[in-house]
Amino acid sequence: MSPKLDSPVQTQMAVSVLNHSLRGDRHGNQKSEGKPVGRRRVFVQTETGLVLGMDLDRGDNAHTVKRRLQLALNFPTEESSLTFGDLVLKNDLTAIRRDSPLLLTRNNLQRSSSTPCLSPCGKDQQQRDSGGPIEVLGCSSRCSQTKQLVKDVAKAIKSGVDPVPVHSGLGGAYYFRNSRGESIAIVKPTDEEPFAPNNPKGFVGKALGQPGLKGSVRVGETGFREVAAYLLDYDCFANVPPTVLVKITHSVFHVNAGENGYNCKNHDKNQNLISKIASFQKYITHDFDASDHGTSSFPVAAVHRIGILDVRIFNTDRHAGNLLVRKVGGGVGRFGGQMELIPIDHGLCLPENLEDPYFEWIHWPQASIPFSEEELEYIANLDPVSDSEMLRMELPMIREACLRVLVLCTIFLKEAAAFGLCLSEIGGMMSREFKGKEEVPSELELVCIEARRLVAERELFPSEAEPGTEDDIQFNIEFENSYPMSHKVLTPCHFGGGTLIHTLSKLEEGSEEEDEDDNNEMSNVEKGPCYRNVPRQLPSVSNLSVSLKGIGLHEKRKRFTAVNGSITSKDSSSSSAIGRQAGKRSACEQLHRSKNFVKLSDMGEEQWVAFLDKFQELLHGAFRNRQSITTSQMQRLRLGTSCKF
């Protein structure tokens, strides 16, 4: 794992985890070490996907856990780290709750996805791990729905009903059946995700814990996100199927051959039991997915509810294939009757940083219809702080960076809905555009960038008067002709006054470097404020200096583009849009690595609170601009229509 794991976000995580159990240093040199705690079962996963359930005794520490792992799995544990979400467990394990999944990663070694020379499966391992075929990792009141399913699957496994591998999708997935042979659950092992070491479809190359398909979601961490989406979907508002995290053992699972050519698949079935950490979701009988179906018959309420969820959780993967469609009620023919939508595959939600979300519904007509009273009430009642607390309790491995994205997006949604924006406007403000092949920050990101700038400015010049109100919006684009295109400067980026210079292009460069340096840096790296590399300059008279007093974010983006190249709407004409419109995206497209324009994870707690204040202050100006754009677009559309006839 990253050597830089002590960022403010992790410290905060540590605080929240330890709040309930102990005080002091979490790295072991403290009084609580060896503090008596009860016996707990935990699940240790190696970065190559092997899983061992073990019961921790009172005196156990990271060292004894590693030792047991070495004995049970013959896994080399020297030069390795035991981690739990943001926490690196130096020795003390008192913060680790019952049923927690821990990850063992190797330090300072060339980390590859290939399975080392060991026997990852077989009876031997099972004898050392006394668990049953399925164990639920943590179980809240909300897992009552899945308890019976888990029992039914366990019974079927014992009576020899085999699961069926799912062929669609990039990751490994399996339909598990009941004793009657009916599919009742879909299980997706975390080490079979795209690019994870044991992916059965050839998309390998990363170890668990490294950035994956999306730069802000680590390989092996999609499972708890699936559960998070279900837990956040209060009152089954959006219809997310019941989902839990499990440790599950079966011979059907895939293990890629290691360097020694060892492959579990060659072995006798009984010797072949493999344990995995996986998401376990109720199987929903359906007729199609949304990519097979005209979208006009989808109920407005269903689209709104799923959209509300997607905005809250910043879903980066709501393509049409991730919306199952079930016909309910009568109706003639294939497309007759009422349609029910079931959102699935939330493994790429709650990224550690803002990326480019993907909302298939954004141009559906339903998304332009105003929210109903009931929907507005649901949104108004959302409480991102208690949502975060709930997730910390239910999924203690969740990273604080993900929770920050949840908080930010929920605030954004609540403010936007109260302001009167509709779903398509909200989604539009969160989505990036393209100028040629380059991504331009979304309106949401621009507000974040500005809020960070204002917070940093306040820290640098605490005695100065508070910056002006949003009505003082002033924005200058300064184009230094002598600069190469990549060094064009946006300066200063003002939404509410102030003097600091902000350089988007520099920020982009910085983020690209970070992407390359992707070995677990992600949110764990404390890199200072977002403009850290930008030389402090005073606004200077330049060859092109445009005062944009009073203009909005959208306009700023347009002007930004005017000096940097043309924007192409990703939804209308980018090549990727073509694949997306088809509802499925190719592996190459999936691998597209988003830029990181603004970091949320490197702020200390105080800074984060100040940032959220500024963020909220700036939102109304941004919403007004968005609304005026929508109005002028509508007018143009009307004009276009009337000209036609």
Ligand SMILES: Nc1ncnc2c1ncn2[C@@H]1O[C@H](COP(=O)(O)OP(=O)(O)OP(=O)(O)O)[C@@H](O)[C@H]1O
């Ligand atoms: N809860 C469910 N009930 C019924 N079928 C499901 C469910 N979840 C997933 N499926 C089916 O399994 C397929 C693969 O699932 P999913 O899309 O979650 O996997 P994935 O590997 O993450 O896919 P992708 O590559 O699209 O991200 C889906 O296309 C769908 O047909």
